[in-house]
Amino acid sequence: MAETGYSGSPHLVRGAIVQLIDDVIGVVPNIIPFQYNPETVTRTMTPWNPFEVEQSGRGQIAPTAQPFDPKEQITIEVHFNAADQLEDGDPVAQTVGVADRIAAVEKLLFPSAGLIGDLIAAVGEIAGNPPPPKRLSVPIALLIWGPGRILPVRVTSYSIEETTFLPSLQPLMAKVSLTLEVLTPDVFRCESGPAIELAIAAYRFYRLQQSALAIANGARNAAQALSLLPF
Numbered sequence: 001m002a003e004t005g006y007s008g009s010p011h012l013v014r015g016a017i018v019q020l021i022d023d024v025i026g027v028v029p030n031i032i033p034f035q036y037n038p039e040t041v042t043r044t045m046t047p048w049n050p051f052e053v054e055q056s057g058r059g060q061i062a063p064t065a066q067p068f069d070p071k072e073q074i075t076i077e078v079h080f081n082a083a084d085q086l087e088d089g090d091p092v093a094q095t096v097g098v099a100d101r102i103a104a105v106e107k108l109l110f111p112s113a114g115l116i117g118d119l120i121a122a123v124g125e126i127a128g129n130p131p132p133p134k135r136l137s138v139p140i141a142l143l144i145w146g147p148g149r150i151l152p153v154r155v156t157s158y159s160i161e162e163t164t165f166l167p168s169l170q171p172l173m174a175k176v177s178l179t180l181e182v183l184t185p186d187v188f189r190c191e192s193g194p195a196i197e198l199a200i201a202a203y204r205f206y207r208l209q210q211s212a213l214a215i216a217n218g219a220r221n222a223a224q225a226l227s228l229l230p231f
Helices: 083-087 091-096 099-109 115-126 194-220 222-228
Strands: 016-023 026-033 041-046 071-081 140-144 150-165 171-182
Touching (some): 026 099, 026 194, 071 099, 071 150, 083 091, 083 171, 099 150, 099 171, 150 194, 194 222
Antiparallel strands (some): 016 026, 140 150
């Protein structure tokens, strides 16, 4: 942790991505804590635009119509470094560097039935008794950025730069760039399950917090806002 120059500096709470995997024994989290808090978080919100909708054969759409929440994308850059673990004599870091953390992040990109579920499926295929086919999907993930921002997300873009390697060519340092699509309750209309219920609850709680902050801001600036009105 870098020195801030101030005594009594607050302890930095690291963010994380938690993948919620529906395993045969229930929801099993795959927790990926950020070794360092990313210095920048970029958020892009794209509202639904009624002016881009074809109007022929239907009534005029109100210019203020917004039938669902805006699309939101979050871009972050996550850094991993095995230096601290090597100084502590961590045997995992000595063997694979940060490859275990990279693998945990890349699990976000692949369909999974959970550790046990994937193992059962693999054993069944080897024994010639594969499980019945089903629609493959990636597990839901939660972006945790402090207590005020916990959002269900899906990784839509991933790139990695590996630098400095062990003699085995396992990376000692890595920079991972992620683009995350925020999952709104609308996308879960035809699905159910414990992980989905948790994702919807997290999203709604986040929006509730945002509404409360907006109300606090309005109350604080109400007098100034009224003074700006010409009537």
